[in-house]
Amino acid sequence: MAPILAVADLAIAFPDGDGWRRVVDGVTLEVAEGEVVGLVGESGCGKTLTALALLGLVPEPGRVIAGSVHVAGADVATAGERELSSLRGGTIGFVFQEPAQALNPVRTVGFQVAEAARIHQRLPRRRAARLAVDLLREVGLEDAEAMAAAYPHQLSGGQRQRVLLACALSANPRVLVADEPTSALDTVAQQQFAELLATLHRRRGLAFLVISHDLALVARLAERVVVLYAGETVEMAAREAIVARPLHPYSRALMRVAGDAGAGGGERFATIPGTVPRAGEWERGCRFAPRCPLVIARCRDAHPTLDSRQDGRRARCFVVAEAEGRVGDS
């Protein structure tokens, strides 16, 4: 079966002087029907642009200049406006980071949740309004009728995030893309929201692409994890594999840092030396080379490819590829 989302070697560029500067260059990912995939990466790695490219919404004057994006089998690059608008908010539901900005301040919550159902499912107004109340209940909001009559500013951050989720669900999507869904929330609200996503996945069989800088969140939710660094995919693997034995040095470092945050005792905090390079300002060789503890001469000269391994994992690293023959517990 074709994956519901498939991105291959995506490159997105913005005009820069006389030429183009690539700010995404080498993103590959796949989400199968009903699967939860986590996309992990830090600022400037291209997470959000990749998400926008799924909808054919790369902001002007940016442009997709290489690679491909397929949604439910349709090529986003060649899709017409009508096909695109049925993908946007129809096939794919979206939940963004800032719920305060994503909601319309002068419309009631119920109106906004019902809107997509009226447009994409062509439900009459009354039925859409009833559906909206049901969806608000489904996303765990108490007193859903009162909530439907409320305005966004009357809600807490966690409640607004749930309302956005209800909006996305009202078009009955096949896949939900959640871009940093919990980073504006406090720890308790984060935990509750993560549980809600897991419930929706179980109950509806909905596929998810969860995008976050937080490996802990992603590792909790996702069946498969895609790690981005500096505009490209550096590793793809099943959750268990990446948690137990991350291959790429960047994934290893991320696991170490994520694992350290909660560890009691210990004197210093785990770090990754250096800084995240700014979008498009990358090394000629491996983009992680300046921060990599395993760097070899070749890493500075040549750019590694995203190799497939026998065990089905993929990683973009010369050192890992060289160790391929004698893979053990490193």
Add this chain to the structure above:
Amino acid sequence: MATPEPPLLEARDLVRRYPARGRAWPRGAGTVTALDGASLALRGGEVLGLVGRSGSGKSTLARVMLNLERPESGEVAFRGRVLAAPTRAELHNLRRDVQAVFQDPHGALDPRQRIGAAVAEPLVIHRVIPGSARRERVAALLRQVGLPAEREFLRRLPAELSGGERQRVALARALASEPKAIVLDEPVSALDVSVRGQVLNLLLELHRSSGMAMLVITHDIELVARLCGRVAVMAGGRVVEEGPPEEVLRHPRSEPTAELLAAARAQAPVSRS
């Protein structure tokens, strides 16, 4: 027996109300009580963590303690002296001795002010050192927070820095007046995970080398466990629990603490045995 030294900065039974959000009409129909009898003491030389959920009143408490907002009732004492109607001199001293670094290093720096000037500004305002020694001091401050002190770097604008670098500049500025205490409101939550540890280690080092007191505000209770010698938990506008982190985290005595802990534990990435 010597009289115990008063806390550096102390909040006593603070109450602070705001007009209710979401009730634009009828006007004045409601108020939100952000602080409802909050008391907290920051002692000289300690690292105190203040944790709680969004809306628990943590940031308001810090703002009132910094004298950026006035309470409806209750009082703030600085080195044992109540700041009821602070004189200009008293405020000046408070600003010099108690500095703050906020979550968003974007908002904390003037976008048109170059890094060198930004770090020098508090030296001018607080007349810490003579003008001739200023350049040296700016360089020393930047080095202290792990930033290059080269001319090229001094001439950069905040937008040309990464988030971690901006947060270090904000810290260098805060350190310039040689404060006795520094209030850090979510100092790393806007930073990339890979540079978060660098800033946290820097805070640990600064505390070790200068003995400066720190009040660290965060919703991350586990972070507090690593960084702080004492932790206070806020809920509903007051401090509901206080103690050494080992004790509070192992045997939470209040519902809000237990809730924060449970959420943090559930989020711990994976079995780390």
